[in-house]
Amino acid sequence: MSLPKMKTTEPLTAPDPPAGSWVSRLAWNFRHHPKRELWFAWWVMVIFYQLYGVLFFFVTRVQPPPSPAWDTPTVTQWFSDRHLGILAGFGVVFLITGMCAPMNALLAYSMRRMSVSRLFAYSYLIIYSLSAIPGMLVMAIAMTVAALRPDRDPELIHWLYDFAFLSFSGTMGVFMIGSLVWMVAILLDKNCVFPKWFGYLSLCNALTEVVVAPAWIFHRGAFAWNGAIAWWINMVVFVTYTGVFIVLLRKMIQREDFGAGPLPDLPDKGVADHSDAAEAVR
Amino acid sequence: MRRTDGELILFWTLPALAIIWASAFFLFPGFLHPMSPTMSAEEVAGFYRDETARIRYSMILFNWFGVGLIPVVILVAMQVRRMAHRTPILSYSLIACAGGPPTLFLIANMFWLLGSFRPERAPELTQLLNDLAWLTFTILVAYLIAQCLLLALAIYWDRQARPVFKPWVAHFNVLIAVALAPAAFTALASTGPLAWDGLLSFWVKNIAIAAWIIVMGIVLGQTIRQQRAQDRVAA
Amino acid sequence: MTNRAGSRPQLEEKLTKFVPGQPDMWMFVLFESLLFTGYFSVYLVSRTQNEELYLQSQAALDLRFGVFNTIALLLSSWAIARCVQASREGAYRSALINAFLTVSFGVVFLTSKVLEWVNEIQMGNTFTSDEFFQHYFFLTSIHCIHVLIGFIGLGVVVYQLWSPVRRSQQLVETGATYWHTVDFLWVLIFALLYVVR
Numbered sequence: 064m065s066l067p068k069m070k071t072t073e074p075l076t077a078p079d080p081p082a083g084s085w086v087s088r089l090a091w092n093f094r095h096h097p098k099r100e101l102w103f104a105w106w107v108m109v110i111f112y113q114l115y116g117v118l119f120f121f122v123t124r125v126q127p128p129p130s131p132a133w134d135t136p137t138v139t140q141w142f143s144d145r146h147l148g149i150l151a152g153f154g155v156v157f158l159i160t161g162m163c164a165p166m167n168a169l170l171a172y173s174m175r176r177m178s179v180s181r182l183f184a185y186s187y188l189i190i191y192s193l194s195a196i197p198g199m200l201v202m203a204i205a206m207t208v209a210a211l212r213p214d215r216d217p218e219l220i221h222w223l224y225d226f227a228f229l230s231f232s233g234t235m236g237v238f239m240i241g242s243l244v245w246m247v248a249i250l251l252d253k254n255c256v257f258p259k260w261f262g263y264l265s266l267c268n269a270l271t272e273v274v275v276a277p278a279w280i281f282h283r284g285a286f287a288w289n290g291a292i293a294w295w296i297n298m299v300v301f302v303t304y305t306g307v308f309i310v311l312l313r314k315m316i317q318r319e320d321f322g323a324g325p326l327p328d329l330p331d332k333g334v335a336d337h338s339d340a341a342e343a344v345r
Numbered sequence: 346m347r348r349t350d351g352e353l354i355l356f357w358t359l360p361a362l363a364i365i366w367a368s369a370f371f372l373f374p375g376f377l378h379p380m381s382p383t384m385s386a387e388e389v390a391g392f393y394r395d396e397t398a399r400i401r402y403s404m405i406l407f408n409w410f411g412v413g414l415i416p417v418v419i420l421v422a423m424q425v426r427r428m429a430h431r432t433p434i435l436s437y438s439l440i441a442c443a444g445g446p447p448t449l450f451l452i453a454n455m456f457w458l459l460g461s462f463r464p465e466r467a468p469e470l471t472q473l474l475n476d477l478a479w480l481t482f483t484i485l486v487a488y489l490i491a492q493c494l495l496l497a498l499a500i501y502w503d504r505q506a507r508p509v510f511k512p513w514v515a516h517f518n519v520l521i522a523v524a525l526a527p528a529a530f531t532a533l534a535s536t537g538p539l540a541w542d543g544l545l546s547f548w549v550k551n552i553a554i555a556a557w558i559i560v561m562g563i564v565l566g567q568t569i570r571q572q573r574a575q576d577r578v579a580a
Numbered sequence: 581m582t583n584r585a586g587s588r589p590q591l592e593e594k595l596t597k598f599v600p601g602q603p604d605m606w607m608f609v610l611f612e613s614l615l616f617t618g619y620f621s622v623y624l625v626s627r628t629q630n631e632e633l634y635l636q637s638q639a640a641l642d643l644r645f646g647v648f649n650t651i652a653l654l655l656s657s658w659a660i661a662r663c664v665q666a667s668r669e670g671a672y673r674s675a676l677i678n679a680f681l682t683v684s685f686g687v688v689f690l691t692s693k694v695l696e697w698v699n700e701i702q703m704g705n706t707f708t709s710d711e712f713f714q715h716y717f718f719l720t721s722i723h724c725i726h727v728l729i730g731f732i733g734l735g736v737v738v739y740q741l742w743s744p745v746r747r748s749q750q751l752v753e754t755g756a757t758y759w760h761t762v763d764f765l766w767v768l769i770f771a772l773l774y775v776v777r
Contacts, residue, residue, distance in 0.1 A: 100434040154530035157484040161491020168437035192441040207532045263608030291622045
């Protein structure tokens with residue numbers, strides 16, 4: 064896809080935002096903000112991650128993960144404790160899965176803004192688009208089917224339990240390669256879209272996908288799917304990484320000048336407040 | 346000069362695809378009328394034993410043409426690219442969504458085919474495969490909802506003298522998204538409109554998908570024709 | 581890898597003069613060290629819960645391999661330090677030789693590591709044998725992955741030193757920083773797995 068002509072009829076300096084309630088400001092930003100597409104994608108990402116956390120940890124309560132070492136009766140009991148939570152919670156997950164798309168689009172866009180080839184943006188887009196299927200949806204489907212019929216043969220429920228957790232934690236290659244693609248793009252980038260240390264952090268994140276691989280082998284211990292290393296430490300790295308890139312993407316959008324050269328740094332505080340009139344809601 | 350060779354050929358696969366999908370839909374004995382989640386394991390096993398041939402051939406047909414809609418979705422994404430947006434974020438989002446529904450559909454398709462492969466299998470196992478198939482088939486609305494809402498948003502934000510799509514197309518997409526939403530919650534009920542054989546999760550969902558294909562097909566065709574006319578004038 | 585084109589905040593300017601190589605690499609070093617500290621803590625905690633087993637399994641490790649590995653990596657660190665020194669002085673030929681020397685010692689380390697693994701596996705101690713060997717294979721494998729990444733880093737260093745049009749001192753030092761970290765992590769692993777009994 065070639066660089067678009069500026070086909071917008073909006074002037075680069077939009078009309079001043081109304082100083083009223085946040086509702087009217089939101090409406091104004093929705094209609095006129097020059098970077099609304101980027102902010103839309105960013106907010107979808109933030110809301111998605113909040114919902115994801117709430118749904119997986121509090122509604123369905125499938126995270127933190129239970130043990131692969133449990134016997135079948137314990138597993139069946141675990142499911143019946145969570146019957147409604149799983150069915151309803153994953154129902155919401157099914158409803159909102161599509162929120163991943165603008166999120167991936169924003170990250171692909173960040174690579175498009177870099178000085179590297181478009182190859183990185185497109186590769187990343189495809190890799191992460193399909194990542195949600197083994198990495199989240201298969202778990203949701205397996206858990207839902209397991210909770211669907213409490214009178215199902217317990218051995219089958221136990222199999223679905225394995226299927227769900229292994230697919231969630233153990234399908235790591237996608238995220239690993241995706242992180243590496245982003246990392247290489249960041250390290251080669253001459254437009255300073257992201258700081259280099261974030262590229263190195265992406266390497267840490269990619270390596271956590273290597274660290275989780277033993278989950279396919281062990282039923283107990285630090286390397287099982289609920290283990291101290293394969294889950295807890297990995298989760299800390301993942302949450303840190305995600306928090307960091309959410310903040311960095313915010314900075315990127317604020318700095319964006321829709322050019323093709325190096326992304327300018329944010330101006331100093333005083334100047335920023337003045338030119339931030341158009342960034343009212345943030 | 347935009348390269349447009351072949352676009353119309355792929356576009357006209359749409360009616361052919363619609364006919365094939367409709368045929369496979371009617372051929373599969375489990376859609377008319379839809380299998381109930383309350384069927385016991387024996388009943389499900391009986392279904393796969395008695396109707397093995399129809400299940401297999403309809404699902405093979407679906408398997409062949411499962412991804413057939415992707416070129417059309419991409420054509421829509423390319424139209425979004427023409428809109429008065431500053432960034433390609435929305436067309437990227439549509440592309441990110443495009444692979445989701447066919448992948449989920451093919452997984453469901455695979456489970457149905459597996460169920461019919463050894464109909465003499467233990468009934469509980471066949472019921473398990475059947476559950477997996479039906480659930481996956483019903484919840485593939487996940488990406489379709491996003492696709493519709495993203496397209497609607499793209500159209501709302503397309504403020505120019507001659508927008509690519511008219512505003513009613515956006516309203517239509519929002520309506521379809523709302524129609525598809527209940528199907529995500531199909532696991533909560535085994536009878537009634539929310540169950541996977543019920544009014545909302547089966548009939549409304551599938552009719553909504555059919556309506557989207559037909560309406561967007563026509564709108565897309567008209568838009569491409571207009572675009573070609575404009576290109577010719579500009580050239 | 582790039583040199584920053586735009587203006588940088590003042591703190592970063594100060595940091596760059598303060599630390600060798602990219603300050604970013606030092607953040608990475610910090611994070612990786614924290615991560616490995618986490619792994620070591622898990623190891624130590626599970627060790628206290630099963631001291632008998634760990635002592636027994638540790639006896640199956642050949643200390644000579646461990647010592648040899650440590651010496652190999654220490655020599656490689658020394659080589660990369662000399663490389664940085666030579667590069668600072670502009671003696672690029674010497675720097676390149678030292679860079680290749682670093683790679684060679686790294687390869688020696690890797691080879692001996694693989695031999696050690698084969699040795700252990702032949703004795704019947706695999707990844708799944710017992711808890712100690714779970715940690716042993718995990719820590720040494722993840723370290724080896726870091727060594728392999730280090731080779732890529734050294735590749736960048738060589739690439740920079742090769743042609744006069746490049747030769748970014750910052751990148752050479754960044755690569756060296758990473759390599760030193762790899763060595764540092766190995767010394768910790770060696771101490772933890774082989775020595776502490």
